Amino acid sequence: MTETATRCRIAVDVGGTFTDVALELAGGGIVTAKVLTTPSVPEEGVVAAVRQAIAEAGVEPAAVGLVIHGTTLATNALIERTGARTALIVTEGFRDSVEMALENRFEQYDISIDRPAPLVPRHLRWPVTERMNHAGHVLVPLDEQSVHALLPRFERHAIEAVAVGLLHSYANPAHERQVGAILRDVLPDLRVTLSSEVCPEIREYERQSTACANAYVQPRMSSYLGRLDAALRGLGLGCPLLLMTSGGGLTTLEIASRFPIRLVESGPAGGAILAAEIARECGCENALSFDMGGTTAKLALIDGFEPQTTRTFEVARAYRNLKGSGLPVRIPAIEMVEIGAGGGSIAGVDAMGRLNVGPASAGADPGPACYDRGGERPTVTDADVVLGRIDPADFAGGSLQLVPERAADSIRGAVGRPLELTDPVAALSISEVVDENMANAARVHAVEWGKDVSARTMIAFGGAAPLHAARLAQKLDVDRVIVPTGAGVGSAIGMLRAAVSYEVVRSRYMRLTEFDPGPANALLGEMQAEARAVVLAGAGADAELEETRHAYMRYVGQGHEIVVPLASRTLVDADRETLADAFDTEYSRLFSRTLPDQEREVLSWTLTVTARRDSSIPFAAKGGTLPSPTAVSVGSPVLQPAGGQRPAAAPGRQLFDEIRADYVTATAYRRDELALDSVVAGPAVIVEEQTTTVVPDGFQVVVNSLGYLILERRDPQTVGQPGAS
Numbered sequence: 001m002t003e004t005a006t007r008c009r010i011a012v013d014v015g016g017t018f019t020d021v022a023l024e025l026a027g028g029g030i031v032t033a034k035v036l037t038t039p040s041v042p043e044e045g046v047v048a049a050v051r052q053a054i055a056e057a058g059v060e061p062a063a064v065g066l067v068i069h070g071t072t073l074a075t076n077a078l079i080e081r082t083g084a085r086t087a088l089i090v091t092e093g094f095r096d097s098v099e100m101a102l103e104n105r106f107e108q109y110d111i112s113i114d115r116p117a118p119l120v121p122r123h124l125r126w127p128v129t130e131r132m133n134h135a136g137h138v139l140v141p142l143d144e145q146s147v148h149a150l151l152p153r154f155e156r157h158a159i160e161a162v163a164v165g166l167l168h169s170y171a172n173p174a175h176e177r178q179v180g181a182i183l184r185d186v187l188p189d190l191r192v193t194l195s196s197e198v199c200p201e202i203r204e205y206e207r208q209s210t211a212c213a214n215a216y217v218q219p220r221m222s223s224y225l226g227r228l229d230a231a232l233r234g235l236g237l238g239c240p241l242l243l244m245t246s247g248g249g250l251t252t253l254e255i256a257s258r259f260p261i262r263l264v265e266s267g268p269a270g271g272a273i274l275a276a277e278i279a280r281e282c283g284c285e286n287a288l289s290f291d292m293g294g295t296t297a298k299l300a301l302i303d304g305f306e307p308q309t310t311r312t313f314e315v316a317r318a319y320r321n322l323k324g325s326g327l328p329v330r331i332p333a334i335e336m337v338e339i340g341a342g343g344g345s346i347a348g349v350d351a352m353g354r355l356n357v358g359p360a361s362a363g364a365d366p367g368p369a370c371y372d373r374g375g376e377r378p379t380v381t382d383a384d385v386v387l388g389r390i391d392p393a394d395f396a397g398g399s400l401q402l403v404p405e406r407a408a409d410s411i412r413g414a415v416g417r418p419l420e421l422t423d424p425v426a427a428l429s430i431s432e433v434v435d436e437n438m439a440n441a442a443r444v445h446a447v448e449w450g451k452d453v454s455a456r457t458m459i460a461f462g463g464a465a466p467l468h469a470a471r472l473a474q475k476l477d478v479d480r481v482i483v484p485t486g487a488g489v490g491s492a493i494g495m496l497r498a499a500v501s502y503e504v505v506r507s508r509y510m511r512l513t514e515f516d517p518g519p520a521n522a523l524l525g526e527m528q529a530e531a532r533a534v535v536l537a538g539a540g541a542d543a544e545l546e547e548t549r550h551a552y553m554r555y556v557g558q559g560h561e562i563v564v565p566l567a568s569r570t571l572v573d574a575d576r577e578t579l580a581d582a583f584d585t586e587y588s589r590l591f592s593r594t595l596p597d598q599e600r601e602v603l604s605w606t607l608t609v610t611a612r613r614d615s616s617i618p619f620a621a622k623g624g625t626l627p628s629p630t631a632v633s634v635g636s637p638v639l640q641p642a643g644g645q646r647p648a649a650a651p652g653r654q655l656f657d658e659i660r661a662d663y664v665t666a667t668a669y670r671r672d673e674l675a676l677d678s679v680v681a682g683p684a685v686i687v688e689e690q691t692t693t694v695v696p697d698g699f700q701v702v703v704n705s706l707g708y709l710i711l712e713r714r715d716p717q718t719v720g721q722p723g724a725s
Contacts, residue, residue, distance in 0.1 A: 007065030007239075010053065011495035012046050013267045014071040017294020017344045017364045018396075018463060019045040020489035020690075023053040023064075024496050031057040032489045034396055034463070034690045036364040042073060043228040045364075047235055061236030068495045070244035070266035072296070073224065074217045075338070078119075078264070078315045078327065079359070083216035084160035084191070088120040088208065089150070089179060091167040092127040098165075098208045116327050119212045124157060126150050128166075128179065134509070136172030147182050154187055161191035161215040165208035169196040170507045191218045198259055199330050201604055202507040206312060206330040213315070213329050214261035221260035225253060242500065242538050247309065247332030248273050249501025249610065252538045262331050264315060265338070267491050268298040272307040272334045274494030275459040278484050280305040281706060284457040288442065289336070290472065291491060292465035294343045294381075295361045299442045300336035301451055302459075308335040308449065311505070311606075332503040332608075337445040341437050343381040343464040344368055347411075347430040349418040357433045369410035370402040378414050380434050380464065382407035386427035388655040388663065389467050389685065389694050397689035424656045424663070432658075435468055439475035454478055461490025466693035470682075470711055481711040488690025500539040501610040502531045511556065511601045512580055517571040524549065524571075524607060531609035539611035546612055552604040553583045555595055561603050562586055653685050657697060664697070671709070678703045681714075 013020040014037060021033040033053040038045040046069075054061060077083040088098065098118045128147050131140035153159070162183060169176045173196030180192050195211035229241055243256035246265035256263055268291060275289035279302050287302040301308050313333050314326030340359020344367065347357045357380065366374035368381040370392065384390045385407040392402035408423050416426035446453045454477040460469035461484060469481045486493050504527040510520065528547065536543060549566035564582045567575070579602070584594045655666035666683035671693070674686070679702050682695035686709060693709055695701050702710045 008057070008059055008063050009066045009068065009496060010050060010064055010237075011068040011270070011492040012050065012070070013270060013489070013492040013495065014042050014046060014069070014073060015267060015293045015295060016072060016076055016361055017342065017367070019049045020492040021046075021049040021053045022486065022489050022492040022496060023057050023059075025057060025059070026063070030486060030493065030496075032486055032492070032690065034399075034489055036367070036400070039363060039365055041227075042071070042224060043231045046228060047231050050232070050235065050237070062238070064237050065239050067232060067237060067239060067241045068244060068250060068498065069228070069241060070270050070491065070495055071263065072267045074221055074260050074264045074266075075315065076295070077217045077220055078213060079340075081119075082220075083119070084219040085124075085158055086120050086212060086215045087124045087126060087154070087157070087159045087162045088212055088215075089147075089162060089164045089166075090125060090127050090208070091131060092129050092146075094167060094204070095125045095127050096122070097204055098125070098212065101205055118209075119216045119327065120163070124159070126153065130166060130175045132166070132168040132172050132175065134168055134171060136168065138172070138174075142175045142178050144178065144182065147179050148186075151186055154190065159190065160219050161193065163193045163195065163208070163211040163215040165195040165204075165211045167204065169194070170200045170202055170207065173197070173200070191215060191222070193218060198261060200506050201330060202509070203330070206328045209328050210261060210330045213264075213327065214259060217260050217264075218257075221263065222257040225257050225260075229253060240538065244270055244495050244498060245332070245501075246334065247501070247503060248307070248334050248498060249332075249503070249608075250498050250538055251500070251502055251534060254537075255502070255534055261329060264329060264331070265313075265333055265336065268300075268336060268338060269334045270494035270498065271298060271461060271491035272300045272302075272336060272494070273497050274461065274484070274490050275300065276302050276305055276307050277494070277497055278459050278482060278708070279457070282457075282482060282704070282708070284459075284482070286456050288453060288456045288458045288476075288478065290438075290442075290458050290460045290465050290469060291462040292342060292438070292460075292468060293462045293491075294464065295340070295345075295363060296338050297341040297438050297441070297462075297465075298336050298338045299438070299445060300334060301446065301449060301456075303451075309333065310335040332505075332606075335449075337441050339437060339441045341380075341434050341441075343379065343384070345380050345434060346377045347379065347383070347433070348377065348414050353419070355415060355419065355429055355433055357430055357437065368407070370404060370407035371400065372403040372406050376410060378407070378410040378430065380430060382410055383427035383430040384464075384467055386411060386423055386656075387431060388653055388666070390692060391653070391668075391687065394687060425661070428656060428658055431468070431471070435471050435475060438468070438472055442472075442476055457482060459484065461487040463488045463691050466691045468694075470694060470696050470699050473711070473713065479713045483693050483709040483711065485707050486690075487693075488688065499610050499612070500535050500543070501608060502534040503606055503608040504528075504531045505604055505606045507604045509601065509603060511599060512576050513599060515573075515576040515579070517573060517575060520571050520605070523605060527605070527607040528609070531607055535609045535611050543611040546610045548608045548610075550606045551579060551602045552606070553579070553600055553602050555598040556601050557598075562590060566605070655683050655685065655694070655696075657683065659697070666695075674703045676703050676705055676707065 009024045011022045019037045023031045033049045035049045129143035176194045176196045193215040195207045198214045199207045199210040242250040244266040245262045248269045271291040279287040289300040291298040312330045344361040345358035346360045368379040369375045458481045466483045547568045551564045551566045552561040554561035652665040653668045654663040657664045671688040681700040682697045684695040686693040
């Protein structure tokens with residue numbers, strides 16, 4: 001066992017509103033902390049949260065052997081368009097490829113749709129003279145003078161970063177490397193992204209879009225990561241700093257600084273890992289991960305105890321969450337949908353009298369009106385305060401005292417008066433809109449993948465998710481919700497379960513009738529060396545490595561490919577048939593048929609190297625399963641502890657009930673005082689340091705053997721009826 005494995009580990013998740021920390025003690029157990037994010041200097045919030053967690057755990061900084069970091073800063077920069085001033089260098093004649101996109105419509109019948117604007121406007125897209133063909137053969141040599149002619153434009157337009165996306169550079173990157181060398185030699189402070197490095201794959205539009213996105217966020221992200229590393233060392237943490245990637249693995253600081261686009265979904269990826277692990281512990285083969293924080297909500301499908309993965313996803317979908325309305329980014333990622341729906345999402349009434357919530361957020365500064373830090377516009381958190389879901393005196397463990405009068409005033413002025421609604425009904429309207437926005441995003445996401453949401457168990461975490469999980473479950477017709485321990489900092493806890501991992505992809509076209517194992521083995525050998533170098537740098541030279549390979553294949557003439565497993569060994573001539581059989585098996589599984597007379601081909605190859613983990617993090621006792629719905633008594637609305645000891649209940653909380661359109665008295669309990677196998681029926685609230693679980697009338701909660709809260713809907717005929725229990 002390595003020295004790092006015997007020391008504490010820290011995971012940090014920087015969100016738009018809160019910075020979460022989970023510190024895993026060397027002897028087992030986790031200490032958590034949550035502080036407001038410091039948007040202008042995010043590393044200050046990280047240092048404050050880490051210092052708080054270390055102090056509470058009673059350990060010295062030198063006892064920390066590893067820091068894992070995930071963040072949504074790159075995502076926020078892309079969504080809010082606050083990245084660097086970026087240029088794009090392209091092959092002559094292809095200046096508009098990134099704007100022409102795929103030349104299709106994501107909504108056939110709406111004549112008013114707008115495509116997402118490219119990150120690089122047309123006047124900053126500059127051509128150079130060169131040309132490669134699809135096989136990587138030079139048709140027109142690079143005219144270096146055409147590159148030098150562009151140099152004065154960089155200063156004139158105050159360019160901070162440049163993406164180089166030449167035609168067919170995935171097959172031969174020589175011209176891109178020449179351009180990059182010229183730029184770095186003359187402009188050493190310029191951030192240069194080569195599409196052949198960040199996305200060496202076929203499909204020009206997606207490759208250029210990914211390169212532009214990487215260049216757009218690189219100055220801000222690399223600068224932040226450098227400052228963060230220095231700040232942690234100043235705190236006394238001399239241990240390695242690893243970054244969570246969108247694909248659910250961990251990578252080094254150097255790779256993250258070069259390819260920050262791989263961090264776009266790094267924070268949410270930690271949450272998806274947590275949800276998958278909880279699904280496995282509880283025997284829920286198919287689940288819906290629901291992560292709602294202060295700025296965004298993230299939803300992911302868990303199938304077979306594993307989150308779905310993808311190589312292409314879209315950032316900042318602008319039109320009803322429809323595919324095609326965002327910016328495509330081609331990197332390894334956990335498949336999820338992310339929308340601007342969080343505790344800080346701002347509510348308002350437009351000129352047509354419609355109530356809108358999000359995607360704009362009050363963030364951490366000034367924050368919701370109830371924070372009393374200068375925010376005046378109402379948010380979802382303000383609505384939750386008015387509805388009685390949040391105790392103003394016990395928010396974030398009492399570290400932030402909320403002012404309920406500010407919340408009520410902001411809602412009354414921006415929503416109540418324009419719509420002629422009372423304060424609680426206006427607050428409920430805000431909550432209903434944000435819940436429906438999330439429900440719609442989940443439905444669209446599931447339909448895109450041909451999945452049924454209602455047949456799944458929801459796993460809710462993040463500071464705001466347990467407040468809204470029950471209502472979201474009703475809207476999605478989901479019968480069971482799991483709220484894990486440490487739910488308020490779930491993504492940070494999930495990062496502690498991630499392995500050091502790195503995926504490399506290369507596009508090399510090969511028909512199976514012309515299959516040649518020699519070039520394929522040479523390519524895979526290069527990919528293996530690159531991936532192993534990254535993983536060993538992060539996990540240590542003595543790490544045990546695992547390797548997986550896949551081929552992206554299709555029938556000749558098709559427009560898209562499917563993922564086919566590939567043996568992690570030297571390929572031989574007989575693998576022509578092995579690949580054909582594997583393709584037929586997977587194609588038949590997906591489409592219930594094959595095309596026996598159609599020729600098959602490989603477009604791309606992927607190789608992933610992962611450092612084997614010693615064990616999972618000991619959140620709770622192993623072997624826990626979900627209780628059967630019929631095995632739990634639901635006859636009483638009060639707690640029934642299995643051991644016969646009734647924990648003390650806090651004074652009743654006034655909770656607004658949408659069915660009665662009035663406040664009802666909800667019993668309040670501290671989560672850490674609930675015994676295993678306890679049962680509580682709504683209306684109730686279960687309070688913990690970083691979040692609150694709302695149990696409305698018509699739901700019951702069971703504390704399972706792992707300490708997780710299991711919310712279940714009762715008989716639909718009794719849900720919402722006065723006096724039902």
